[in-house]
Amino acid sequence: MGGSLSRVLTELSDVESHINLSKEEKRAFKEVVPVFPFSSSLYYLKLASRSKAVRRMLLPSLEEIDEEIQSPGELDPLCEERDKKTPFLTHRYPDRxxxxxxxxxxxxxxxxxxxxNWLKPKFFIDEGEIEKALSYIKExxxxxxxxxxxxxxxxxxxxxxERLLSGLERIEHVDxxxxxxxxPIVDPERLFDENLLNVLERGKKVWINTHFNHPDEITEVSKEAVGRLLERRIPVNNQTVLLKGVNDNVDTLTELFSRLQRIKVRPYYLFHCDPVKGVMHFSTTITLGVEIVKELFKRLSPLAIPYYAVDGPGGLGKVPVMPKRFRKIKDGYIFESFNGKKFFMEDR
Ligand code: SF4
Structure with a gap:
């Protein structure tokens, strides 16, 4: 492993020495981990001891293996495996x-x-596969x-x-x-490593997509990590997943997106939770997502509002689902303003 990735904790005994677990949490750990393993950095585990939302994102729950809850889910609903062109590269959209x-x-x-992928033996792309991926992109x-x-x-x-990033840097048609x-959220101190930052900076075309889901994840250390990337002129954008029991309300997301903006991280996607087996207990309705985004428009400027998007089944790709605030009539459009007022504009 390059740089200073901190030690990961995987055993119940490790977890219990840093955080008090309820009886149910211990039972979940024992029953769920053989199906869906557990791993955490010490930093994120400590954060979970202070935040209910982080705890829900980190600790195993019996809901993960509850057949009734999970049965509508699939292991790979987006068919990423099917669209692979090399063992490590998937090509679906023409330009990406x-x-x-x-x-x-x-x-x-x-x-x-x-x-x-969690139960597969640990893998890292090797040099040969990097070359294969680069050749595919070149062609x-x-x-x-x-x-x-x-x-x-x-x-x-x-x-x-470094090899992957420098290879991509040399391919002219890659922007x-x-x-x-x-x-930056789960092990932010890794980004204090100058060697890693140098590699990212030398990549020149690199943008970082982070994944903050809750305001509790924005700490002094994670802010500092993001700051180090920005200092190197590496743009940082954020994707959030809408998660039941974590961030599925307007107040939480207003706070998350405004605080991200304050640390100069652009919130650019709010994903509807994919119907994945083992994850269904985090699913909300799409209607709730649309309602939340509608409210966000009343509270935040557009730069702080991400696209709410669903990912089509079977590899159909992402579709933005934004609240509809206009409709066509004969010679123009009726619009609805942020505070609910209707107005007409001619289509000319
Ligand atoms: S959501 Fe991302 S960081 Fe978390 S386990 Fe999956 S791949 Fe890893």
């Missing part, structure tokens, strides 16, 4: 590719849509946007991350390399 570089994450988030000049995901790509051995990572 996804490279899943590892299945390792220091913290296993209970809401993860790639839970299917496909329409690809301008490369999403590097995982697992957490910032846990890759540093020389491999942007987005790295999806929860490191």
């Amino acid at each position: 590719v996804l490279i899943v570089t590892t299945n390792f994450c220091p913290v296993l988030c209970r809401f993860c849509m790639r839970k299917r 496909n000049p329409k690809v301008r946007d490369v999403l590097i995901s995982g697992g957490d790509p910032l846990t890759l051995p540093l020389e491999r991350l 942007i390399v987005r790295i999806g990572t929860r490191i």
Whole structure:
């Protein structure tokens, strides 16, 4: 592993020495972990001891293996495996590719849509596979946007991350390399590592996609981690998943998005929770998501409001679902203002 990734805790005894667990939480740990494993950094575990929302995102719950709750879910509803062009690269949209570089994450988030990878032996993309992915991209000049995901790509051995980023930097038709990572949230001190920051900075096309889901995750340390990226002129954007019992209300999301804006992180997606087996207990209705976004427009300026989006089943891709505030009539449109007032504009 490159840099200073902190030790991960996986055993119940480790967890119990840092956080008091209820009887039910202990039972869940014992029954759920053989199906969906557990892992946490010490930092995030301590955060969970102070925050109910973080606790729900981190600790195993019996709901994960409750057949009645989970039965509508699938292991890979978005068919990422089907659209693979090399063992590590998925190509679905004409201009974008996804490279899943590892299945390792220091913290296993209970809401993860790639839970299917958790039980596979730990893997990191190797040099040969990096070359294969780079060759595929070179041969496909329409690809301008490369999403590097995982697992957490910032846990890759540093020389491999560097090889991948420098390879992409040299492909002229690639404009942007987005790295999806929860490191600023779950192990932020890793971003105090100058070697890692140098690699990201030298990547030149790198944008970081973080994944803050709750205001409690924005701490002094995570702010500092984000600040180090911004100092290197690496843009930081955020994706949030709408999660029942964590952030499924207007007040929480207003606070989250305004605080992200304060630390110069642009909230750009609010994802509807995918119907994944083991994650269904986090699902809300789409109607609730639309209602929340409608309210957000009354409270925040558009720069702080992400696109609410659903991901179509079977690989149909993301569709923004924004509250509809206009309708066409004969010679124009009727609009609804942020405070509910209706007005007409001619279509000319
Ligand atoms: S960091 Fe991302 S990939 Fe890793 S467990 Fe959490 S949601 Fe899944």
